[in-house]
Amino acid sequence: MQLTPLFTLIGRALVRTVLMLWLVASVTFLAIRALPGNPVDVWVQELQGTGLSAEDAREQATRLLKIDVDQPLWTQYLDYLGNLARGDLGDSVILSPGTPVTDMLGERxxxxxxxxxxxxxxxxxxxxxxxxxxxxxxxxxxxxxxxxxxxxxxxxxxxxxxxxxxxxxxxxxxxxxxxxxxxxxxxxxxxxxxxxxxxxxxxxxxxxxxxxxxxxxxxxxxxxxxxxxxxxxxxxxxxxxxxxxxxxxxxxxxxxxxxxxxxxxxxxxxxxxxxxxxxxxxxxxxxxxxxxxxxxxxxRRDYTVMQGVVVATTITVLLATAIADALYGWLDPRTRIEQHA
Incomplete structure (x- = not known):
């Protein structure tokens, strides 16, 4: 049985999926950081309501949130892709500080x-x-x-x-x-x-x-x-x-x-x-x-949660598309791959 055409189609589908996921993740990363404001600014505004000065509030916010928005963009991008490749969507920094985004997504x-x-x-x-x-x-x-x-x-x-x-x-x-x-x-x-x-x-x-x-x-x-x-x-x-x-x-x-x-x-x-x-x-x-x-x-500009939701949505769309292709091939025999012994 000739399995080469089948493996070729599966390989191409995997490559397309990975490239699409990388593209969406990259666009999401850049688009979120193009928005006015960031998690530290949001936290600073809340801390200033307690009477802290702007400088003290920013220093405390950076320490509490464990995020440095002043890092070079490419450094943040590489860290983001590295975590994503390991399946780590990070922790929430504003909505529920320290809570893994995957846990929040699973519950919602x-x-x-x-x-x-x-x-x-x-x-x-x-x-x-x-x-x-x-x-x-x-x-x-x-x-x-x-x-x-x-x-x-x-x-x-x-x-x-x-x-x-x-x-x-x-x-x-x-x-x-x-x-x-x-x-x-x-x-x-x-x-x-x-x-x-x-x-x-x-x-x-x-x-x-x-x-x-x-x-x-x-x-x-x-x-x-x-x-x-x-x-x-x-x-x-x-x-x-x-x-x-x-x-x-x-x-x-x-x-x-x-x-x-x-x-x-x-x-x-x-x-x-x-x-x-x-x-x-x-x-x-x-x-x-x-x-x-x-x-x-x-x-509230929670970067990690926004990125996690968009990535999760992209994955569900890609999986649904793959299931739809397989379902169409199963329902319509004319589209199935002909395998010759």
Whole structure:
């Protein structure tokens, strides 16, 4: 069996992944340091509030934070890459001094995945169903309604929808006690695998979950409609009808299978952008996920946390892309590598 082509593809994929990770890490390093202010300046401002002079505050901040922002940029860059190569994202210097960034990410990532993953899956399934329905009812009022609503919802930014939803449901109409649903669970509930905690966590995830569902299903519905219409126009569908196959068989075996194939791989890639897409929504609902962590780190110029979140996001996107490629090859035999004995 010839494995050389397979090893070549795997090697190229690894090289591309490493280069992409290095590029993103380097751009992030430079972009963060181009922002006005730094961790030492933030800490100095807080220390000066205690009555210290600017010089004493800066000296104390440099000693406490164990960071020297006056080092040459290339020295900081080489130290950063060296730590990154060892899998060390460093410790937080402002938000939680001395706490490893990996620990902070691990704790917050669970909440982000919990709040977004189920919502994205539900939005994806709704989009597939509505897109298929619109394609089968092409030209009818059902098609026009689904298409227009999907186009409208896909064009609304998640942050805007979150603000409108919060105002209408929680303030103007007073239907939901939105203030008490902020955070990941109620303050009077102890975390643990019991019914009270599970119900509280589910209640607090409803608001951001609805936002993610509403902003995501429209895109999938429009793409599914377009793909289904393209498949319906193919010759093999006409041949299937000529052979006397039922419309249900044609829909399931021909149309839906081929139309949803590109969407499944696209959904796998979109899961990699879970973190980056959660920043503003989690900020609105004060949800303790990775997006909220990144927003706090940006506000207080915590270099290591900002770098860690971006690197973690990049890794998830790269992994999701690799999984999508493998998934597409598994679902569509035409794209698989032909191996000859």
């Amino acid at each position: 990532l669970l909440w982000t995945l919990f709040s977004i993953s189920f919502a994205l899956v539900i939005g994806f399934l709704i989009g597939l169903y509505l897109g298929s329905l619109a394609a089968y009812r092409r030209g009818t009022w059902v098609d026009r309604l689904i298409t227009n609503v999907s186009a409208l919802m896909s064009s609304i930014p998640a942050v805007l929808l979150g603000i409108v939803l919060t105002f209408c449901v929680g303030v103007a109409w007073d239907l939901v006690p939105i203030q008490s649903l902020r955070g990941a669970y109620s303050p009077d509930v102890q975390p643990g695998f019991d019914l009270d905690f599970i119900l509280s966590a589910l209640a607090h995830v409803i608001a951001p979950g609805i936002v993610y569902i509403l902003v995501s299903f429209g895109t999938w519905a429009l793409v599914m409609r377009s793909n289904a219409l393209s498949v319906l126009a193919d010759d093999h569908v006409g041949q299937a009808r000529a052979r006397g196959l039922s419309e249900r068989t044609i829909r399931v075996a021909f149309v839906q299978r081929n139309a949803r194939l590109p969407l499944i791989t696209g959904f796998a890639i979109s899961m990699g952008f879970v973190v980056s897409g959660s920043v503003l929504v989690e900020r609105i609902f004060v949800y303790p996920g990775v997006g909220q962590l990144l927003a706090d780190a940006l506000a």
